[in-house]
Structures are given as structure tokens and as C-alpha cells.
Amino acid sequence: MSSLGYLGYAAAIAPPQATGTERMPSSNIVDLHGLKQACSACSLHDLCIPMGITNEELESLEKIINRRRPLHRGDYLYRPGDRMEALYAVRSGSVKTSALSDDGQEQVTGFHLPGELLGLDAISEGIHPCAARALETTSVCEIPFDRLEELAGRVPGLQRQLFRIMSREIQTDEHLMTLLAKKSSDARLAAFLLSLSSRFGERGFSRQEFNLTMSRNDIANYLGLAVETVSRLFTRFQESGLLSVDRKLVEILDMDRMHQVAGAQTVDEPHSDKHRG
Amino acid sequence: MSSLGYLGYAAAIAPPQATGTERMPSSNIVDLHGLKQACSACSLHDLCIPMGITNEELESLEKIINRRRPLHRGDYLYRPGDRMEALYAVRSGSVKTSALSDDGQEQVTGFHLPGELLGLDAISEGIHPCAARALETTSVCEIPFDRLEELAGRVPGLQRQLFRIMSREIQTDEHLMTLLAKKSSDARLAAFLLSLSSRFGERGFSRQEFNLTMSRNDIANYLGLAVETVSRLFTRFQESGLLSVDRKLVEILDMDRMHQVAGAQTVDEPHSDKHRG
DNA sequence: CGGCTGCTTGATTACGCTCAAGATTAGTGG
DNA sequence: CCACTAATCTTGAGCGTAATCAAGCAGCCG
Numbered sequence: 001m002s003s004l005g006y007l008g009y010a011a012a013i014a015p016p017q018a019t020g021t022e023r024m025p026s027s028n029i030v031d032l033h034g035l036k037q038a039c040s041a042c043s044l045h046d047l048c049i050p051m052g053i054t055n056e057e058l059e060s061l062e063k064i065i066n067r068r069r070p071l072h073r074g075d076y077l078y079r080p081g082d083r084m085e086a087l088y089a090v091r092s093g094s095v096k097t098s099a100l101s102d103d104g105q106e107q108v109t110g111f112h113l114p115g116e117l118l119g120l121d122a123i124s125e126g127i128h129p130c131a132a133r134a135l136e137t138t139s140v141c142e143i144p145f146d147r148l149e150e151l152a153g154r155v156p157g158l159q160r161q162l163f164r165i166m167s168r169e170i171q172t173d174e175h176l177m178t179l180l181a182k183k184s185s186d187a188r189l190a191a192f193l194l195s196l197s198s199r200f201g202e203r204g205f206s207r208q209e210f211n212l213t214m215s216r217n218d219i220a221n222y223l224g225l226a227v228e229t230v231s232r233l234f235t236r237f238q239e240s241g242l243l244s245v246d247r248k249l250v251e252i253l254d255m256d257r258m259h260q261v262a263g264a265q266t267v268d269e270p271h272s273d274k275h276r277g
Numbered sequence: 278m279s280s281l282g283y284l285g286y287a288a289a290i291a292p293p294q295a296t297g298t299e300r301m302p303s304s305n306i307v308d309l310h311g312l313k314q315a316c317s318a319c320s321l322h323d324l325c326i327p328m329g330i331t332n333e334e335l336e337s338l339e340k341i342i343n344r345r346r347p348l349h350r351g352d353y354l355y356r357p358g359d360r361m362e363a364l365y366a367v368r369s370g371s372v373k374t375s376a377l378s379d380d381g382q383e384q385v386t387g388f389h390l391p392g393e394l395l396g397l398d399a400i401s402e403g404i405h406p407c408a409a410r411a412l413e414t415t416s417v418c419e420i421p422f423d424r425l426e427e428l429a430g431r432v433p434g435l436q437r438q439l440f441r442i443m444s445r446e447i448q449t450d451e452h453l454m455t456l457l458a459k460k461s462s463d464a465r466l467a468a469f470l471l472s473l474s475s476r477f478g479e480r481g482f483s484r485q486e487f488n489l490t491m492s493r494n495d496i497a498n499y500l501g502l503a504v505e506t507v508s509r510l511f512t513r514f515q516e517s518g519l520l521s522v523d524r525k526l527v528e529i530l531d532m533d534r535m536h537q538v539a540g541a542q543t544v545d546e547p548h549s550d551k552h553r554g
Numbered sequence: 555c556g557g558c559t560g561c562t563t564g565a566t567t568a569c570g571c572t573c574a575a576g577a578t579t580a581g582t583g584g
Numbered sequence: 585c586c587a588c589t590a591a592t593c594t595t596g597a598g599c600g601t602a603a604t605c606a607a608g609c610a611g612c613c614g
Contacts, residue, residue, distance in 0.1 A: 099451055102540040107455040121451060123444035130451070149437060156430050163426070166443040167400035173450035174376055174398060174407070178384040180457035181501030185602065216561060224458030226603055231562050247561090247611085263379040462570065493593060503571050508594050524579080524593090 038062045047115030047202060048089050049143070049165070053157035061158065064147040067091075071134035077118065079131050084122035086142045090114050093138025094213045097130045098221075108222040111135070111214055113199050119145075120166055135213040180224045183264075188223040189233045190262035193243070197252060209251040315339045324392030324479060325366050326420070326442070330434035338435065341424040344368075348411035354395065356408050361399035363419045367391050370415025371490045374407045375498075385499040387449075388412070388491055390476050396422075397443055412490040457501045460541075465500040466510045467539035470520070474529060486528040 039050045039062050050058055066086075070093075071077060077088055080100055088095075095112040109130060112118055122128040123145070152159040179188055201207035212219070220230040237243050242258055244251045252258055316327045316339050327335055343363075347370075348354060354365055357377055365372075372389040386407060389395055399405040400422070429436040456465055478484035489496070497507040514520050519535055521528045529535055 099455060101455045101459060105459065107451075107458055109451045109454060120444055121447045124441045124448060129448055149433075149440070153430055153433050153436055156426075159430055159436065160426060163439070163443070164401045166440070166447065167397055169447050170398045170443065170450060171401060171406055173447060173454065174384075174386045177386060177450065177453055177457060178376060178378045180454060181498075182378060182382065182384055221458070227561075228563080228604085229602060232602095235562075492591095504593075505572085505595085506570055509570095512594075 039065065042091075043204070044089075044091070044115035049117070049158070049161055052161050053155060057155045057157055060151055060155065064144060064151060066142040066144070068140055068142050070137055070139040073134055073136050075134045075138075077132035077134065077140065078122075078128045080128055082128045084119060084126050084128050084145065086144045087120065087148065088118040088132070089141040089143065090116050090118065091139045091141055094135045095132050095138055095140075096135050096214055096218055097132045099130045106221060108218050111196075111218075111222070114203055117165055117169075120169055135218075185223075185225055185229050186233060186236075186261050187264045188225065189219075189230065189237070190242075190258050190264075192219065192223060193250065193252065194258060194262050207252075208255075209249070212248045212250060316342065319368075320481070321366075321368070321392035326394070326435070326438055329438050330432060334432045334434055337428055337432065341421060341428060343419040343421070345417055345419050347414055347416040350411055350413050352411045352415075354409035354411065354417065355399075355405045357405055359405045361396060361403050361405050361422065363421045364397065364425065365395040365409070366418040366420065367393050367395065368416045368418055371412045372409050372415055372417075373412050373491055373495055374409045376407045383498060385495050388473075388495075388499070391480055394442055394446075397446055412495075462500075462502055462506050463510060463513075463538050464541045465502065466496075466507065466514070467519075467535050467541075469496065469500060470527065470529065471535060471539050484529075485532075486526070489525045489527060 039045065039048070040055065040058050042048070042050070045051065050061065053061070068088075077095060078084075090112050092114055094114075095118060096108055097110045097112065097118065098106050098108045101107055112132075118132050118140075119128065121130060148158075148162075152162055179191055183191065196210060196212075197207045200210045214222075216230050216234075217227050220227045223230070234243075234245050238245055242252070242254050242261070244253060316322065316325070317332065317335050319325070319327070322328065327338065330338070354372060355361075367389050369391055371391075372395060373385055374387045374389065374395065375383050375385045378384055389409075395409050395417075396405065398407060425435075425439075429439055456468055460468065473487060473489075474484045477487045491499075493507050493511075494504050497504045500507070511520075511522050515522050519529070519531050519538065521530060
């Protein structure tokens with residue numbers, strides 16, 4: 001929530017805004033693939049690991065980070081059971097992580113946008129419990145964990161930032177638990193869209209209009225709903241003027257009401273009639 | 278799952294086993310209140326922070342850890358909005374953590390047994406997003422975070438263990454997300470009981486029989502169910518011979534079937550008739 | 555262009571919630 | 585120590601939300 005500020009770069013090249021409805025490669029991408037860009041020049045600077053460490057310290061960090069060639073849609077970054085060698089920071093594109101429950105069915109545990117770190121849940125066992133798949137063309141920074149750990153021991157600011165990132169992840173997960181345990185289907189979808197909205201915003205993209213890079217199925221899975229329900233909700237939201245949706249492109253038309261819906265409980269609310277088809 | 282081993286101490290004094298049905302102060306307690314016991318002698322040694330660090334390093338850790346006088350049932354360890362000064366390790370007793378959702382209703386985010394760390398979600402903001410309340414008479418170790426952080430920079434094993442603990446927390450949360458998103462009410466309760474069972478087991482208590490220190494309400498809240506549902510489930514589980522329950526005391530009678538139930542999906546299962554009324 | 559996968563829409567079912575009342579237990583003070 | 589009250593838990597009846605089942609529709613691939 002805090003660190004807006006110097007997203008100037010991303011903001012300058014990024015916002016696709018109303019680029020038209022015809023298909024485009026998939027918009028919310030800061031395409032840095034070709035650039036040989038160091039952390040210090042990266043637009044994700046203050047969302048990612050570098051945040052809050054000095055320039056000299058940053059140089060040490062840059063030395064251990066590798067770039068990986070871009071992943072294509074559906075490519076795995078890692079699979080459950082893989083040895084964890086490195087953490088990954090999304091540089092552009094988006095990634096979905098999902099776990100397999102005891103009985104072997106998929107549970108989507110998160111969607112990850114540029115600047116977000118992947119693989120934190122693998123540190124404890126040294127084995128990835130989740131799969132990570134690219135939702136679109138995606139590039140990532142690979143950060144060998146042993147070297148990161150070693151560096152964190154020498155650079156207090158880095159250690160602190162890693163603790164912070166992991167802590168934030170725990171907080172996010174707790175928030176999602178609340179969503180799943182207590183909220184109605186409309187509240188879940190609304191909260192999900194608002195989360196995307198604000199995360200896109202932090203990255204310099206439009207908070208109103210953005211592309212969903214994940215399928216309805218993934219959304220439903222993530223939110224603990226059936227695909228049909230998600231589909232119906234989009235229709236209802238659109239009918240009630242909350243948003244407009246065309247395939248993957250979503251525009252939030254009434255932010256205030258969206259927040260109301262996201263806060264709304266299963267049923268009983270003191271004073272507020274929930275929209276209903 | 279890993280580290281059984283030298284739980285000898287806890288095991289020796291702990292297991293209440295079938296102590297009789299009449300009320301007792303609340304059993305799953307290793308009462309160390311009065312003892313001036315250092316980490317090195319603590320029975321929770323290899324579940325808690327000390328795990329995997331050398332004896333000399335342990336001494337440095339012990340120096341920064343404070344004991345707090347025992348909390349009583351209902352006492353707050355911290356409240357949402359409190360500044361985070363320290364992490365806490367449960368030494369004996371049990372603690373419930375809960376968050377307030379946007380609309381101000383409680384969501385129980387976890388129950389914490391001896392050896393478990395509290396407050397990890399507060400690191401990122403420096404403010405506790407959750408409340409922590411004792412479920413029974415409980416004592417905790419207080420670990421000032423700034424000093425812990427500083428020490429972790431000097432003691433690689435400690436840093437690593439902290440990363441591991443936070444990572445494990447993330448994994449646990451993901452597991453709970455799956456539970457909430459995908460599982461039926463029976464599966465949720467079964468999984469919850471099995472989680473308690475195995476955690477009690479790790480601490481040297483009986484895996485079959487234990488006391489629930491939390492109310493039905495807390496369980497329901499945690500699992501995203503209504504109290505009435507939880508109550509009915511206990512009744513059904515008992516009727517079907519899965520467990521026997523008397524007020525707070527639970528005995529799991531059929532572990533195998535409990536695992537089956539915990540793994541079971543909302544509905545469709547290939548070959549296994551779910552017990553029903 | 556055909557087959558496919560992903561999305562939408564409709565009809566029906568059912569799981570778990572709500573409401574309501576009663577039964578136990580725990581907590582409190584005389 | 586017992587009486588009284590408040591809180592927690594259990595049980596029942598009815599209902600509502602979202603799942604399931606079942607087609608149809610649209611975009612996307614080779």
C-alpha cells in the first residue's frame with residue numbers, strides 16, 4: 001500500500017488503457033525482455049527485493065541474480081516435488097501457483113504479478129510444494145537461494161526485506177483465508193478484482209481497466225467457487241453496472257460499490273441492499 | 278513430520294492419556310511455569326527456533342529471550358493495531374490468533390501449540406494485524422524482534438531457521454486455503470482434528486486422545502462453518518464410530534477412516550460411501 | 555473448416571446456514 | 585457449597601446459496 005513513488009518509468013510505458021477491444025498479445029506487460037536491466041534501473045525496484053537497501057548493497061544483489069529466458073504460456077517455472085534451488089521474481093507477465101491436495105486435485109494458491117516473489121513456501125522443506133506456471137509470456141529473475149541467504153547475512157537491509165516479504169505473504173494468505181471462510185460469492189469475486197486492480201495500480205497500470213490473464217476456471221478455483229458461478233457473477237456484475245467485461249478485459253465502472261460488495265457478508269448486513277439480478 | 282527424536286522429556290511428563298473423564302484443569306500442558314528453563318533444556322527445542330543451531334549460538338539466543346508471566350484464559354498477548362516489538366513462542370498452553378475482516382467480524386486464523394511462533398504476520402508492517410488470546414493458562418517466551426533480527430545476521434543457522442519457520446507458516450496457510458476452498462464440512466473437521474492430533478503427537482502427547490482447548494465457536498469460525506454444523510459433525514462422527522467426544526475431550530477411534538474423511542471431496546468420490554446420518 | 559477448449563446460461567439439487575428452542579456447563583456470588 | 589445466571593453446546597425445521605448436471609455458444613488451434 002505504501003510505496004508508490006517512482007513508478008514513473010513503468011507508468012510511462014505501461015498503461016494500455018483503452019487500447020481497443022481487438023486481441024492484443026496480452027496487455028499488462030512491461031516488456032523488458034530484451035533490455036539488460038539491472039535491479040537499480042528496474043521499475044519494480046520498490047516492490048521487489050531491492051526495496052530499502054542501499055545502492056552498494058544493491059550491487060551485490062545484482063551479481064547473484066540471473067535472468068532466465070522468457071517463459072511461454074503454460075510453461076512450468078517449477079513443479080511440485082522439484083528441488084528448490086532459487087526464488088523467482090516476476091519481471092513481466094504473470095504466473096499462477098497451485099498446489100495439489102491430498103486427493104490430487106488442484107488448488108490455485110495465487111496469481112503473481114511483476115515484482116512479486118515466488119517459491120517462498122519451498123524454503124522450509126527445500127522442495128517445491130506448489131507448481132508455478134506462466135499465464136502468458138513471462139520473464140523472471142532467478143535468485144539462487146543459498147547465495148541470497150548468504151548475502152542476507154551480510155546485508156541487514158536485505159535480510160529485513162526478506163522477512164518483510166515473507167511476512168506480507170503470510171498476511172495475504174490470512175486475508176484470503178478470511179475471504180474463503182466468510183464471504184459470499186459476490187464478495188469473493190469483488191475482492192479478487194479489487195486486489196488485482198490495486199496491484200496493477202501499484203505497477204503503474206490502470207486501476208479501472210485491465211486484462212485477466214487467468215482463465216475463469218483458475219479464478220473459480222482460487223476463490224473456491226464453481227466456474228459457472230464465476231461466469232454468472234460477471235454477468236450479474238455487468239448487468240448491475242458494477243463493471244463491464246469483454247472476454248478477458250475488465251473495466252471496473254463503480255469502484256465504491258465494488259468495495260461495498262467486497263466488504264459484504266454472506267447475508268445479513270445492517271443497511272445495504274445487495275444487488276440482485 | 279520430521280523431527281521426532283528427543284521429545285523424551287515432554288513424553289515422560291506429558292501424555293495424559295486416558296486420565297478419566299472427570300474434569301481436569303486442562304490437560305495438554307507441559308507445566309514449566311516455575312522452572313527457569315533455558316532453550317537448551319526446553320523440550321520444545323527441536324520444534325521451535327533453536328532447531329538446527331549450535332550450542333554456542335543457542336546461548337546468544339537465550340540471552341535475548343524473556344519469559345513472561347503466564348497468561349490466563351482470555352488474556353490478550355497482543356491486539357490488532359499494537360506495535361510489534363517481539364515475536365512470541367508458546368511455551369505451554371495454547372493461543373488463538375484472529376483477524377478482523379473489513380466489516381469488523383472475527384476470523385480465527387490459527388491455533389498455536391507449544392513450540393510455535395506467533396506474530397510473524399506483523400513483521401512486514403511493524404503492526405499486529407491479528408489478535409492473540411490465550412485459550413487456557415499459557416506461558417510464552419518473548420523474543421524482541423530487533424535483537425532477533427540482529428542476531429540472525431550474525432548466526433546463519435538462526436537466519437535459516439527463521440526463514441524456514443516463516444516458510445512453513447506460508448505452507449500451512451496454503452493448506453488451509455485448500456481446505457476452505459475445496460473440502461466439505463466433514464473433511465474440514467476431520468483434517469482439523471488430524472492436524473491437532475499430529476501436532477500433539479510431535480509434542481509427546483497422545484495422538485488419539487486430547488483436549489480441545491478452543492470452543493466449538495472458534496473451531497467453526499476457523500473452518501468457515503457454522504457452530505451448529507460443527508456440533509452436528511461431532512455427533513455424526515461419534516455415531517459412526519469415528520471418534521468419541523465428551524465435551525472438550527476427543528478420542529479418535531478410527532484413524533484410517535478419519536484420514537479418508539479428511540481427504541474426501543465435496544461430493545463425488547470414486548469408491549467410498551461417506552457415512553451419513 | 556472441424557474439433558477443442560473455454561465460457562455462458564438454464565434447471566435442479568443439496569449442503570450447510572439461519573432461526574429457534576432446549577439442554578448442559580461454567581462462572582459468580584450469596 | 586449451592587443457587588442463579590450467562591454462556592456454550594446440541595438438536596430440529598426450513599430455507600437459500602452455490603454446486604451439479606446438461607446443453608448450447610463462442611473463440612482458438614491446428
